[in-house]
Every structure is written in structure tokens, then in C-alpha cells.
Amino acid sequence: MKRVTPLLLITTLAFISFTAAAVNFGGTVDKTKLVEVADILTKPQSYLQQHLTVKGTVEAVCQKKGCWMQFAADAKQPTFRIKVKDGDMVFPVSAKGKTAYASGKLDPIEMDLESTREYLAHKAEEQGEAFDPQSVTEAITLYQLVPVAVEIAD
Numbered sequence: 001m002k003r004v005t006p007l008l009l010i011t012t013l014a015f016i017s018f019t020a021a022a023v024n025f026g027g028t029v030d031k032t033k034l035v036e037v038a039d040i041l042t043k044p045q046s047y048l049q050q051h052l053t054v055k056g057t058v059e060a061v062c063q064k065k066g067c068w069m070q071f072a073a074d075a076k077q078p079t080f081r082i083k084v085k086d087g088d089m090v091f092p093v094s095a096k097g098k099t100a101y102a103s104g105k106l107d108p109i110e111m112d113l114e115s116t117r118e119y120l121a122h123k124a125e126e127q128g129e130a131f132d133p134q135s136v137t138e139a140i141t142l143y144q145l146v147p148v149a150v151e152i153a154d
Contacts, residue, residue: 021154022151022152022153022154023092023095023151023152024149024150024151024152025089025090025091025147025149025150025151025152026088026089026147026148026149026150027103027148027149028103028149029053029101029102029103029149029150029151030051030053030103030149031053031101032053033051033052033053033103034052034053034054034055034101035047035052035053035054036054036055037054037055037056037071037073037080038073040052040054040080040106040143041073041080041143044106044108044141044143047106048106048108049105050105050106051103051104051105052103052104052105052106052145053101053102053103054071054080054082054101054102054145055099055100055101056071056072056073056080056099056100057071057072057097057098057099057100058070058071058072058095058096058097058098058099058100058152059071059072059079059096060096061091061092061093061095061096062091063093065086065087065090066089066090066091066092066093067083067084067085067086067087067088067089067090067091068081068082068083068084068091068144069081069082069091069095069100069102069150070082071100079123079142080143080144080145081142081144081145082100082102082104082144082145082147082150083107083144083145083146084146084147089147089150091150091152092152095152098152098153098154099152099153100150100151100152100153101150101151101153102145102147102149102150102151103147103148103149103150104145104146104147104148104149105145105146106143106144106145106146107143107144107145107146108141108142108143109141109142109143109144110139110141111139111140111141111142112139113136113137113138113139115139116136116138116139116140117133117136119140119142120133120136120140121133
């Protein structure tokens with residue numbers, strides 16, 4: 001029995017250290033180009049055509065193909081999505097609640113007025129707020145990061 005206990009202890013410690021390691025997708029995340037999500041959402045035009053890295057808490061993950069993650073943002077700001085082409089990277093649903101880094105380029109998604117109203121209605125519903133679609137008179141542009149590298153930390 002004394003031989004089993006140390007072996008069990010070593011196996012358990014190896015498993016814990018393995019599960020605590022970061023999980024990487026694509027290349028290496030460039031943390032020297034770190035930009036706050038709030039800064040991007042405040043002045044997105046300043047970051048177009050630049051290679052940058054964002055850090056955030058994963059709020060949601062695509063449950064069908066793992067092709068996107070959504071970073072938590074202020075309730076009054078649009079969501080911030082990390083999106084790859086289906087199959088390029090597959091983000092695990094278990095990433096939800098973890099800290100992630102993503103390096104890539106910012107991609108604008110211009111919405112028409114009807115899509116803007118639908119999006120904002122959905123956002124209001126998520127926040128439990130009342131929403132009048134007629135109060136929206138201009139279309140918005142959402143921004144997402146198309147990454148070349150992602151790191152999900154524990």
C-alpha cells in the first residue's frame with residue numbers, strides 16, 4: 001500500500017499541473033500589443049488594420065462549432081467577439097469564465113437599421129430592460145477580432 005500512495009500522489013499532482021496550463025490555438029499570442037477591449041469599443045476606427053492583442057473574460061462560446069468566443073464588456077457596450085472561420089480553431093465551451101488572450105486584426109461588421117434594432121432588442125432582453133425599436137434611428141457597426149493566435153488561461 002505504501003507504494004500506491006506516492007504513485008497516486010504523483011499522478012494527481014501531474015494532472016493538476018497539466019489542467020492548470022494555458023491552452024493555445026494558432027500561433028503565439030503577442031502580449032506586447034495588448035489593448036483593452038473598452039478602448040477598442042470606444043475608438044474602434046483607431047485600431048483597424050493593426051495587429052493587436054486583447055485580454056478578456058470569456059462570457060460565451062459557440063456551442064455548435066467552437067468558432068467564436070465572446071468577451072465580457074460593460075452592459076452599455078456592444079459585445080466583443082473573437083471569431084474564426086469554422087474549423088480553423090475550435091474553442092472549448094469550458095473556456096467560459098476563464099481569461100483569454102487573442103492576437104489578430106479587428107473586423108468591422110456594418111449592420112443595417114433592422115439588424116441593429118434586432119441586435120439591440122436582444123441585448124436589452126438579456127439585461128432585463130425595456131426596449132423601443134423605434135427609438136433606434138441609425139444603424140451601428142459591431143467589431144470583432146479575427147485571431148491568428150488565442151491563449152486560454154486557467
